[in-house]
Amino acid sequence: MKLTILFGGASFEHEISIVSAITLKGKLSGFDLSFVFCDQDHKFYLIEASKMKATTFSRGEHKKMPQLSITNGSFSQKTMFSSVEHTGTVLNLIHGADGEDGTIASLLDFFSIKYIGPRTDASVFSYDKRYTKWLCVAKNIKSVEYEVLSSKEHTNINIPYPIIIKPARLGSSIGVSIVRNESELDYALDVAFEFDKTVIVEPFIEGVKEYNLAGFMAKGEVYFSIVEEPQKEEFLDFEKKYMDFSRSEKVLKAGISPELEVKLKRAFEKVYKNLFEGALIRCDFFVVDGKVLLNEINPIPGSMANYLFDDFKSSIELLSNSLPSNKRVKVNYEYIHSISQAKGK
Amino acid sequence: MKLTILFGGASFEHEISIVSAITLKGKLSGFDLSFVFCDQDHKFYLIEASKMKATTFSRGEHKKMPQLSITNGSFSQKTMFSSVEHTGTVLNLIHGADGEDGTIASLLDFFSIKYIGPRTDASVFSYDKRYTKWLCVAKNIKSVEYEVLSSKEHTNINIPYPIIIKPARLGSSIGVSIVRNESELDYALDVAFEFDKTVIVEPFIEGVKEYNLAGFMAKGEVYFSIVEEPQKEEFLDFEKKYMDFSRSEKVLKAGISPELEVKLKRAFEKVYKNLFEGALIRCDFFVVDGKVLLNEINPIPGSMANYLFDDFKSSIELLSNSLPSNKRVKVNYEYIHSISQAKGK
Numbered sequence: 001m002k003l004t005i006l007f008g009g010a011s012f013e014h015e016i017s018i019v020s021a022i023t024l025k026g027k028l029s030g031f032d033l034s035f036v037f038c039d040q041d042h043k044f045y046l047i048e049a050s051k052m053k054a055t056t057f058s059r060g061e062h063k064k065m066p067q068l069s070i071t072n073g074s075f076s077q078k079t080m081f082s083s084v085e086h087t088g089t090v091l092n093l094i095h096g097a098d099g100e101d102g103t104i105a106s107l108l109d110f111f112s113i114k115y116i117g118p119r120t121d122a123s124v125f126s127y128d129k130r131y132t133k134w135l136c137v138a139k140n141i142k143s144v145e146y147e148v149l150s151s152k153e154h155t156n157i158n159i160p161y162p163i164i165i166k167p168a169r170l171g172s173s174i175g176v177s178i179v180r181n182e183s184e185l186d187y188a189l190d191v192a193f194e195f196d197k198t199v200i201v202e203p204f205i206e207g208v209k210e211y212n213l214a215g216f217m218a219k220g221e222v223y224f225s226i227v228e229e230p231q232k233e234e235f236l237d238f239e240k241k242y243m244d245f246s247r248s249e250k251v252l253k254a255g256i257s258p259e260l261e262v263k264l265k266r267a268f269e270k271v272y273k274n275l276f277e278g279a280l281i282r283c284d285f286f287v288v289d290g291k292v293l294l295n296e297i298n299p300i301p302g303s304m305a306n307y308l309f310d311d312f313k314s315s316i317e318l319l320s321n322s323l324p325s326n327k328r329v330k331v332n333y334e335y336i337h338s339i340s341q342a343k344g345k
Numbered sequence: 346m347k348l349t350i351l352f353g354g355a356s357f358e359h360e361i362s363i364v365s366a367i368t369l370k371g372k373l374s375g376f377d378l379s380f381v382f383c384d385q386d387h388k389f390y391l392i393e394a395s396k397m398k399a400t401t402f403s404r405g406e407h408k409k410m411p412q413l414s415i416t417n418g419s420f421s422q423k424t425m426f427s428s429v430e431h432t433g434t435v436l437n438l439i440h441g442a443d444g445e446d447g448t449i450a451s452l453l454d455f456f457s458i459k460y461i462g463p464r465t466d467a468s469v470f471s472y473d474k475r476y477t478k479w480l481c482v483a484k485n486i487k488s489v490e491y492e493v494l495s496s497k498e499h500t501n502i503n504i505p506y507p508i509i510i511k512p513a514r515l516g517s518s519i520g521v522s523i524v525r526n527e528s529e530l531d532y533a534l535d536v537a538f539e540f541d542k543t544v545i546v547e548p549f550i551e552g553v554k555e556y557n558l559a560g561f562m563a564k565g566e567v568y569f570s571i572v573e574e575p576q577k578e579e580f581l582d583f584e585k586k587y588m589d590f591s592r593s594e595k596v597l598k599a600g601i602s603p604e605l606e607v608k609l610k611r612a613f614e615k616v617y618k619n620l621f622e623g624a625l626i627r628c629d630f631f632v633v634d635g636k637v638l639l640n641e642i643n644p645i646p647g648s649m650a651n652y653l654f655d656d657f658k659s660s661i662e663l664l665s666n667s668l669p670s671n672k673r674v675k676v677n678y679e680y681i682h683s684i685s686q687a688k689g690k
Contacts, residue, residue: 010673010674010676011674012674014674014676015676015678015679015680015681016680018681040673040674040675040676041417041673042417042455042456042457042673043417054681054684055681057678057681058678058681058682069414069416071414072386072387072388097674098455101465102447102451102465102466102469103451103454103455103465104455105451106447106448106449106450106451106452106455106465107451107452107455109448110387110443110448110449110451110452111387112387120446120447120448120451120465120469121447121469121473121476124447124465124466124469124470125469128466130483131466133483134479134480134482134483135479137479137482137483138475138478138479138482150619198619274495274543328355328385328387329355329356329357329359329385329442330385331355331359331360331385333360333402333403334360335360335361336360336363336399336400336402336403337403339399
């Protein structure tokens with residue numbers, strides 16, 4: 001199978017996208033893979049498979065590789081007298097800004113390039129944690145209670161301590177703090193507001209049970225990964241999360257009851273259906289008093305949550321054969337013609 | 346002032362975007378205007394001002410004009426031995442798909458081109474009428490009750506007749522029907538499902554008072570247009586709406602109480618703030634029993650609702666000097682460096 005891995009992006013998660021791409025190179029061996037890197041200046045480069053190492057990018061060696069431009073239906077590479085078109089399905093593996101905020105989705109849609117990844121609207125609802133909360137209300141999905149802060153101005157927080165403070169639009173635990181009492185609040189807010197002008201406050205639920213479930217829809221069916229109970233020390237800091245993006249070892253299925261597994265799958269379906277078609281997503285859930293609460297949607301999970309799937313390669317192949325198609329409207333100038341005729345010109 | 350009018354797009358509203366652009370050419374005379382046309386195949390053309398006539402496009406004459414490609418910071422025009430960069434602020438005047446669904450916003454953001462128009466998230470919340478309802482719930486804005494249908498399968502509609510049937514993602518009254526009794530339902534659904542796979546059902550409120558209010562935010566202040574009570578025969582059909590997009594005559598202020606005017610402005614602000622910054626939008630409200638209900642958000646109103654502003658040119662100038670800026674994240678490869686060092690390579 002032919003597949004182009006698109007990675008990088010101008011985001012705080014640029015580096016983990018590189019790690020993700022390197023991991024997928026290994027997990028999807030046997031596929032006919034191409035690698036397209038989007039640098040922090042939004043220039044695209046075609047990366048030779050043998051050069052898919054972290055240092056290629058940190059040393060700026062990608063700049064010596066062929067530059068690509070995005071055109072109708074392909075990434076185009078200029079050669080001396082003509083150009084080479086790199087066509088085929090893209091796997092959007094740009095984590096965070098650009099990749100998960102709807103920008104890359106729109107770009108690929110506009111240029112009629114098929115892709116695995118969330119569409120623009122799905123991106124908007126998963127990237128900004130406020131909008132995820134709105135989605136939960138609209139789709140009747142339970143989630144943790146929350147408050148929104150939009151400036152460092154002293155705002156009354158009504159949720160009792162301990163609380164968790166998160167920038168609204170970042171993943172990978174960047175800028176996230178647990179605050180146990182008021183004396184820790186100001187510093188935590190300063191950190192979070194470094195990354196976003198909007199901050200989400202939630203209760204920090206000590207020792208909460210956490211379960212991750214990934215999946216995708218193909219041919220009208222939802223295909224689920226196994227359910228994982230992630231190992232965590234309070235919560236993942238960025239460095240641990242970073243390592244997490246290079247995961248490729250299969251994990252053990254969480255020891256949960258069949259009833260809970262069904263509940264998690266039903267919650268996943270509520271999130272996914274009529275919004276995330278075309279994407280393989282991972283939902284992170286909390287379970288409190290037997291109730292399943294949505295914690296977070298990862299519309300482009302680290303290394304595509306390959307370690308959660310029994311047969312990851314077949315899953316990607318199945319999904320890539322069931323991508324939404326964008327039928328483009330045809331214009332017929334009917335009204336302009338009729339008006340011009342009425343005017344006699 | 347220098348301004349590039351971007352119009353056209355692959356949408357059912359392609360033609361009215363052309364009409365809008367021609368109208369703005371007149372209303373913004375004195376500005377240093379450029380015209381960039383996006384055709385139904387997503388190719389961009391630079392249109393000479395003197396050729397800004399509807400027939401230029403319906404006859405395909407634009408294809409003889411210089412083709413542009415979108416690049417970092419500009420629309421770029423290839424010449425024999427080099428290229429000309431068309432830089433400067435863009436006014437996104439693509440109505441409907443492409444322009445109002447977040448695609449063009451993402452494209453301009455990705456390529457760091459400043460623009461007047463809704464950002465990606467604002468587009469998603471105004472383009473799809475379901476998401477506008479979710480926004481209303483989240484922001485505590487009153488709107489008309491509704492139901493969602495997602496297939497032609499016989500669904501029970503609980504709202505009593507007469508009802509109004511709308512495709513979720515189209516403006517300009519395309520595909521919209523009033524249904525007075527069950528015998529008219531199937532045909533109305535067939536029409537709506539021609540245009541979208543999701544359909545919104547609302548009660549049709551006979552003789553409801555309707556008011557339009559446009560505005561934008563600049564330098565931290567909301568600037569309002571006058572309030573208009575639109576003339577309507579039941580509701581605007583596409584041909585009337587089409588004419589509507591060429592409106593340039595100033596309209597009369599609606600004869601409403603100062604109290605109602607304040608209520609409309611407060612509702613507008615709730616919709617606009619923290620979402621539509623950078624755009625000039627028009628909100629269409631209903632007033633029922635003294636209560637203000639949001640009917641629709643037009644994030645790129647026909648001919649930019651020029652006829653509602655006392656001084657349209659100054660308004661556009663003010664807005665274009667107060668556009669949100671996208672600060673792009675700088676990547677420092679800190680983690681990759683530290684990991685490479687730890688590995689000793």
